[in-house]
Amino acid sequence: MDTLFFIASKISRPFLSPSTWLIIFPLLAWLFLKLRWIKTARILWVFEFLLVTIIGFYPVGQWLVWPLENTTEISEKNLNSPDGIIVLGGAWLTEQSEFWQHWELNHAAEREFAFLALARKYPDAKLVFTGGSGKIFGQSVKEASFARQLYQDLGLDLSRVIFESESRNTYENGMLSQKLVNPSTSETWWLITSAYHMPRSLGVFCHLGWQVTPYPVDHIYRKQSWIPKWNLTDHLWELERVSQEWIGLIVYRLSGKTNSFLTSGCH
Numbered sequence: 001m002d003t004l005f006f007i008a009s010k011i012s013r014p015f016l017s018p019s020t021w022l023i024i025f026p027l028l029a030w031l032f033l034k035l036r037w038i039k040t041a042r043i044l045w046v047f048e049f050l051l052v053t054i055i056g057f058y059p060v061g062q063w064l065v066w067p068l069e070n071t072t073e074i075s076e077k078n079l080n081s082p083d084g085i086i087v088l089g090g091a092w093l094t095e096q097s098e099f100w101q102h103w104e105l106n107h108a109a110e111r112e113f114a115f116l117a118l119a120r121k122y123p124d125a126k127l128v129f130t131g132g133s134g135k136i137f138g139q140s141v142k143e144a145s146f147a148r149q150l151y152q153d154l155g156l157d158l159s160r161v162i163f164e165s166e167s168r169n170t171y172e173n174g175m176l177s178q179k180l181v182n183p184s185t186s187e188t189w190w191l192i193t194s195a196y197h198m199p200r201s202l203g204v205f206c207h208l209g210w211q212v213t214p215y216p217v218d219h220i221y222r223k224q225s226w227i228p229k230w231n232l233t234d235h236l237w238e239l240e241r242v243s244q245e246w247i248g249l250i251v252y253r254l255s256g257k258t259n260s261f262l263t264s265g266c267h
Contacts, residue, residue, distance in 0.1 A: 007136060011136075013244065016243070016244070017240060017243075017244070018236065018243055021051075022048065022051060025044050025045075025047060026044075026045070026048055029041045029042075029044035029048065032044065055235050055239060056230050056231070056232035056235060057228035057229065057230055058226075058228060058235070059224050059231075059234075059238065060238075060239050061220070061237075061238030061239035061241065061242045061243075062220070062224050064239070064242045064246065065196050065221050065238070065242045065245075066221050067262065068195070068197075068198075068245060068262070069195040069196050069198075069216070069220065069221050071198065071199050071262050071263070072195065072198045072199070072202070072214040072216050074216060074217075079213060080188055081122055081125070081188075082122055082125050082188050082189060082190040082213070083126060083187040083189065084125055084127070084128065084183065084187060084188075084189040085115065085119065085122070085125050085126070085127055085128070085190045085192065085215075086130060086181075086189060086190070086191055086192065086212070087111050087112065087114070087128070087129055087130070087192040088111065088130055088131065088170070088173050088191070088192065088193040088197070088201060089129070089131015089143040089144070089147070089167070089173070090111065090134075090143075091106055091110075091111045091112050092104070092105060092106065092131070092143045092146055092147070093105065093106050094135075094138075094141050094142075094146065095141075097146045103146045103147075103149050103150040104146075107218070110194075110217040110218040111192055111193060111217055111218060112147070112150060113217075114192050114215065115127070115192050116151070116154060116156060118192070118215075119156055119160070120156075126160070126162070127161040127162065128162045128164065128180070128181060129144055129151075129162070129163050129164065130167055130176065130177040131143035131164070131165070131173065132144065132165045132167045132168055133168060134168055139168075142165040144163040144165035148163060162180055162181060164177045164180055170197070170200055170201055170204055170248070170252075171204050171257045173201070174201075174205045174208050175208060178208055178209075185211065188213065189211070189212045189213065190213050190215045191205060191212040191213065191214055191215060192215045192216075192217060193217075193218075194216070194217065194219075195216035195217065195219045195220070195221075196219075196220055196241070196245050198214050198216045199249065199262045199263055200245065200248055200258065202214055202263045202266070203249075203252065203253075203257075203258030203261070203263050204252065204258055205266070206258075206259065206263060207257060207259045211266045220241065220242065249261060
C-alpha cells in the first residue's frame with residue numbers, strides 16, 4: 001500500500017503543478033477555438049493572463065507559505081539538550097552527485113548545515129540521517145550515501161550517525177527511522193527540516209508516537225511589500241514549492257498519515 005501511495009503521488013505531481021496549468025490553459029484555449037467555442041476560449045485566455053500577471057507581479061508563494069512557516073520556530077535557548085537529533089533528506093542533488101561522484105546540495109542545504117552544527121554542539125546526542133530516493137526509477141541512488149560522504153569530509157564521526165537509506169517520502173522517513181532507533185518516550189529528540197515542510201513532518205512523527213521537537217530551517221518567507229514587482233521566475237519557483245507542500249499536507253491528512261493539519265508539536 002505504501003508503494004502504491006508513493007507511485008501515485010509521483011505520477012500525479014506534475015498535473016498539480018502551477019506551471020503545468022500555465023501551459024495547459026493556452027492549449028485548451030487553442031483547442032476550444034478550433035472547435036468554435038469562442039466564448040470558452042476567451043475565458044481561458046483571460047484566466048491565463050490574470051494568472052501570469054498575478055504570479056509575475058506578486059509573491060503568491062510567500063503569502064501561502066506564511067501559515068506553514070509561522071507554525072513552528074527555533075527556540076533552542078528554551079530547550080533542554082537533545083538526546084537525539086534527526087535530519088530529513090531532501091537537500092541533495094542526487095543526479096549531479098552521482099555523475100560527479102561528489103556531494104551536491106540544493107536550496108535546502110541548511111538542513112545539513114544545521115545538523116552538522118548541532119552535532120558538534122551536542123557531542124553526546126544520537127544522530128540520525130533519513131533519506132533514500134524519492135524517484136520511481138533510480139532507487140539505487142540514495143541520499144544517505146552522499147550524506148555519509150559529506151559528514152566524513154567535514155570531520156563528523158560517522159560512528160555517531162545512524163543512516164536510514166530506504167525511505168521514499170516523509171512518512172517513510174519517520175516510520176523507518178523509528179524502527180531503526182526505537183526511541184524511548186523519555187528521550188528528547190530534535191527534528192530538522194525545512195520550515196515550510198515542518199508541519200507535515202511533525203504530523204507524521206507525532207502520529208507514529210515519536211515525540212519530537214521542531215528545529216525548522218531553510219525559511220522561504222521574508223518581509224514583503226505589496227508594491228508589485230515583476231519577477232515571474234522567482235515567484236513561480238516559490239509557488240511551485242509551497243503549493244506542492246499544501247497538497248502534501250492535504251493528502252497526508254486525508255490518507256491518515258497525520259492526526260492533525262497544521263501542528264506545532266506533539267501533545
